[in-house]
Amino acid sequence: MKTRIKMCGLSTREAVERAASLGAVWAGFIFFPKSPRHVTVATAADLAEVARRAGLKTVAVTVDADTEQLDRIVAEMKPDMLQLHGAETVAQVRAVKARHGLPVMKAFAIREAADLYALRPYVGVADMFLFDAKPPRGSDLPGGNGLSFDWRLLAALDPGVDYMLSGGLTKDNVGEALALTGAGAVDISSGIERAPGIKDLDMMDGFVQAVRTYEDNRHATAGSV
Numbered sequence: 694m695k696t697r698i699k700m701c702g703l704s705t706r707e708a709v710e711r712a713a714s715l716g717a718v719w720a721g722f723i724f725f726p727k728s729p730r731h732v733t734v735a736t737a738a739d740l741a742e743v744a745r746r747a748g749l750k751t752v753a754v755t756v757d758a759d760t761e762q763l764d765r766i767v768a769e770m771k772p773d774m775l776q777l778h779g780a781e782t783v784a785q786v787r788a789v790k791a792r793h794g795l796p797v798m799k800a801f802a803i804r805e806a807a808d809l810y811a812l813r814p815y816v817g818v819a820d821m822f823l824f825d826a827k828p829p830r831g832s833d834l835p836g837g838n839g840l841s842f843d844w845r846l847l848a849a850l851d852p853g854v855d856y857m858l859s860g861g862l863t864k865d866n867v868g869e870a871l872a873l874t875g876a877g878a879v880d881i882s883s884g885i886e887r888a889p890g891i892k893d894l895d896m897m898d899g900f901v902q903a904v905r906t907y908e909d910n911r912h913a914t915a916g917s918v
């Protein structure tokens with residue numbers, strides 16, 4: 694099966710259209726004012742419309758958002774999925790799902806094996822998980838830091854858990870990340886930027902090409918005797 698790709702932190706029509714033409718599955722929009730990728734709800738609503746028309750699913754990325762903020766995002770942007778990238782509890786995930794009737798992807802920051810225990814109570818509640826690196830000390834950003842974690846830690850994961858691998862992926866390391874984890878979905882932001890918050894269309898091309906090259910090589914190896 695083809696690796697599903699989420700391109701996150703999109704903020705221009707060009708980047709959304711390129712993500713679609715490259716066959717990405719999801720376009721992510723960041724609602725976090727301290728992020729260089731932050732978009733207003735109005736901008737996200739416009740870009741989400743472009744994304745939908747181009748066949749992308751849209752993801753609203755929020756960090757400990759309150760009910761009022763989520764209501765507004767859902768009403769105006771009409772996302773296909775909500776990514777909760779803060780310290781949202783299981784009860785909050787359940788409440789968000791019930792209120793909005795949308796799939797929820799819960800993000801977890803991973804540095805050591807014990808960090809994976811935190812997701813246990815969310816299994817069966819969140820629809821999907823996103824594994825990212827822990828932010829560096831002093832960072833204002835819970836995500837989008839361009840940092841990887843030790844992908845081998847995911848070997849301990851229950852194979853039934855549907856997740857996206859993220860954190861510091863680039864065209865140069867995504868093949869190794871996929872080989873080590875067997876992830877079915879990857880998420881990228883900094884690795885397709887020429888400066889914080891500025892997506893680079895050539896880097897977007899390069900990333901998708903690297904994923905597809907990895908898949909072609911894997912199939913070729915599997916087919917050889």
Ligand SMILES: O=C(O)c1ccccc1NCC(=O)[C@H](O)[C@H](O)COP(=O)(O)O
Nearest residue numbers: 701728836837838839840860861882883
């Ligand atoms: O990207 C941000 O600025 C951001 C800010 C606040 C919360 C989440 C954020 N990003 C969420 C994502 O899904 C990123 O794509 C993910 O963290 C990977 O980012 P990167 O390491 O830059 O590829």
